[in-house]
Amino acid sequence: MWLMVDQDACLGCASCEAVAPEIFSMNADGKAEALNEVTEDQKATAQEAIDICPVSCISWDEE
Numbered sequence: 001m002w003l004m005v006d007q008d009a010c011l012g013c014a015s016c017e018a019v020a021p022e023i024f025s026m027n028a029d030g031k032a033e034a035l036n037e038v039t040e041d042q043k044a045t046a047q048e049a050i051d052i053c054p055v056s057c058i059s060w061d062e063e
C-alpha cells in the first residue's frame with residue numbers, strides 16, 4: 001500500500017522521514033513525499049510516522 005501526504009497541510013518538520021526514511025523523503029518544496037510502496041514489514045513503522053505527524057496529514061491511499 002502507498003501513503004499519501006497532504007502537501008498543503010505538511011509543515012515540513014521531517015519527523016516522518018526521521019521515523020521512516022525508507023518510506024519518506026523531503027521534496028524540493030520542503031514537504032514530505034512517499035518514496036516507495038509500504039511493504040508488509042514496514043507497516044508498523046509507517047503507522048508510527050502517521051501517528052507522529054503533528055498535523056495528521058499522512059494517510060493511507062485506499063485506491
Ligand code: SF4
Pocket residue numbers: 005009010011012013014015016017031032052053054055056057058
Ligand atoms: S511529519 Fe507530517 S508535517 Fe512533518 S514532514 Fe512529515 S508529513 Fe509533513
